[in-house]
Structure formats: structure tokens, C-alpha cells
Amino acid sequence: MTAAPRRSHAERTDLSDSRMRDAAIRLIVERGTDRTTLKDVGEHAGYSRGLAGYRFGSKAGLFEFIVRSVGERWLADLKRVTSTRTGFGAIGAAIDAHCQFCLDGADDLRAFYILWFESIGVQSEVKSVIAGIHERRRDDTARWLLEAGMNDANDRHALAAHFNTAVLGIAYQWLAMPDDLDAVKRLHHTLKLTMQLSVNVATADVSSVAATPPRNCDE
């Protein structure tokens, strides 16, 4: 726009990709995916009404691009925060980081989670990308639990799965009530408490509090 009319093909696509991603994220957060049109994405990014469709093939293709792009950056951020910790310290840091991201209220994370939840009803490519992200998160958690001293593999993976579904539930709450940041804080805090409790019990592996195992839900 300023004074650089000569761009290589790669530069051009990078620029238009980036602009369209930003425009799409803004529109998704503002009005939801349904009322976000490919036309609007192209035009808000400063191009023609047809570019988004041409570039990403379809609306689903655009969404997949966004999930992939934001997801990778988010996982990288998370890795950066947790790389210096091990065991329960890493879990606590991950919770804190997630909480902070929510409190910051960045549009890209919000759009990311919106696409995450909405992918549930479709059998799109988005779904498998998300499944991959979910799995990587779970594996990380299981590793931290091992470091924390949980030697039983079954318990470890069960608690890791529980942890990550709980985080997702919190993300839902954040999207549903974006203004109730206190609730978001409290949920992260409570999750941390219950996780520490579980880890402590699992590693001390004898404790009066766990003396009464509940009935299982499989008949």
C-alpha cells in the first residue's frame, strides 16, 4: 500500500493469506461463522469478493487454515511457557498460561475455540486437525504426570484426559460468558486445586480421602 508495488508471488500470497486470516478472525468473533461470508472476508482484507473462495477452496477450507495457523502458534506459546518446568509445575504453568490467554481476550484464540466447538457437527478436515492438537495436549499432560510421580500408566492417561476435557469445558465457559472473567479465573483455580489433589493422592498412593471409591458407571 505504501510504496512497494513490486512483490514476488510468495510475498503476495503471504500478505493476502495473512490479511484474510485477520479479517476472518475479526468477522467470526463479531458475527459468528454463519454470518461470515467469503465475500466479506475477501473485501475486508482489501481484495475482491472472490479471493477467499479461490484461495481456500471453500468456507471449510478457510476455517481449516485458521485453526491450523492459530493452533500451531498457540501450541508454540504453550510450549514456551512450560518448557522450563516439569511435573505438576508444568501443569500449573499451563493452566496459568491458558487463564492468562483467556483474560487477554485475544480475537484469534476466541475464533480458534469457536471453530473448535463448531467443528463438532461436521465431518470436516477441521475436525482431524483439532483431534491432533487435542492429542498433543494430552500427551504433554501425561508426560508431566509421569514426571510428577504417577507411575500407573492407566491412572496417568485417565487423569490427563480428564484434565484436557476440563480445560475445554472452561474454554466453553469463557466463550459463553466473555465478560465474566472472574468465573474464568475461578474455574482455572479450581481445576488446579483438584488436579493437585489428584496428583498428590496418586503419588502418595495411600490416603484416607480416597478410602471410599465410588461405584463405576459401567454397569
Added chain:
Amino acid sequence: MTAAPRRSHAERTDLSDSRMRDAAIRLIVERGTDRTTLKDVGEHAGYSRGLAGYRFGSKAGLFEFIVRSVGERWLADLKRVTSTRTGFGAIGAAIDAHCQFCLDGADDLRAFYILWFESIGVQSEVKSVIAGIHERRRDDTARWLLEAGMNDANDRHALAAHFNTAVLGIAYQWLAMPDDLDAVKRLHHTLKLTMQLSVNVATADVSSVAATPPRNCDE
């Protein structure tokens, strides 16, 4: 269809409502909300292409009707199961019931949760209906926790909120991987364990496992 051509107005609408609800649920589960059209709902229910739109006003109206209808029945089922219990027994029963509903794999619950999650990106009426259901669930949980001996109101509501977000996370997992019923069972089981742990600690209100409170995520 068989041999009852004479029906009152009320009977007619009840019948068409019911048929269209069933058709919509089936279509939503089969192909998702996006690819479920009002035309298909009407025709699959045995009527014209326009009836669904006429009756519910819009696609969002149809979805709201479904959420309301299934949600009410589901809450009633839950109430029936938990009404004979109090305290942690009720919580356990609620978890068991939820788990069993998932294992049964009924289409209506699946469609219900699909609509639940997809409502996140929109500012529709569906969202407020769901908020109401969520709130009722949370209040029930808080009451059970009080019965279980949790006297601190803050802790009680925090744990109730945590519990219900966790259940929602499990519902997501169930929708995402409908075939991995073992995972669903394990998640319910783990949630029950961690809940009991938290309740026991909160009611014994002194325990070595809770001696090291984690840092909060608010700075």
C-alpha cells in the same frame, strides 16, 4: 398416514411438531446443522418443503425448539434419577446417568449437544435457553455439595461450576469420538473420583494433601 384422517388442530400441530423434531434430529446427527435444510426437515417428516420454515419461523427457531424440547426431557430424566439421593450420592448418580445416556447413544442427546456447542458462535435465542439449563444444573450441584457438608459457599459454587464445565467437556469428547465409549466411561469415572476427593477434602477441611495451595492465575 394409516386410517385417521380426522384430527383436531391441536393434534395436527402436535403430530407435525413431533415428526419434524424427529426428522431434524436425525438429519442433524447424520449430516450436521449446516447441511440440514428446512426443506429436508419438512419433507422427511412427510410434509411439504415449506412447513418447517412456516412453523418455526427460521432455522434458528427450529433449533431452539429442539434444544428446549430435548433439554426439558433430559433435565426431567436427570431429576428422576437424582431425586432419591442427596449429597455426593446424587452427584454420583448424575454422573452415572450422564454416562449411561452417552453409552446409549440416543440421537436426541447427540443433536442436543451438537446444538449446544454450535450455539457458541451466535447470539441466538438458543444460547439463552442453554444458559438457563446450565444454570439449573449448577444450582442442583451446589445444593448437593451443601448436603454433602461443604459449608463454604464460595468453595461450593466454585466446585459446582467446575463440575459442570467438566461434564460439558466430557460431552464434547463423546461427540468428537462417538466410537470410543471406553474413553467416555473412563472420563466419567475419573470425574467422579476427583469430585469425591475434592468433597472429602473440603468437608474434612484439614488434610495434608491440600497443604500446598497452588499459585493463583490472577497476577
Added chain:
DNA sequence: ATTGACTTGCTTGGCGCAAGCAAATAACTT
């Protein structure tokens, strides 16, 4: 006869596709 359940015709708008244009890159010639 009037109300209400239901159908049919029509408009609007988004998605996706294919044809077209201009800039960038590759290939060829001298």
C-alpha cells in the same frame, strides 16, 4: 364464515465454478 394448518410461487443472497486479465517467473534466442 372464520380461523388455522399447510402448500406453492417468488425473491434474496451466499457458495462454488470457470473464464478472463495482469503481474511474475521461466525458457529460449541472440
Added chain:
DNA sequence: AAGTTATTTGCTTGCGCCAAGCAAGTCAAT
């Protein structure tokens, strides 16, 4: 090495298709 042509690639525009929603119409219940 420079200039010219061929080809690819980024991007735009026009059109067909289909779903949503609305209004007018038909037919049965009250």
C-alpha cells in the same frame, strides 16, 4: 548478459445452483 517469448500464478468477474425466508393461496377444522 540482455532481450524476447512462453508459461505459470495471483486475482477478479460473471453465472448457475440452492437454501432461507416471505406472501399469497388452498383446504380442513371450528
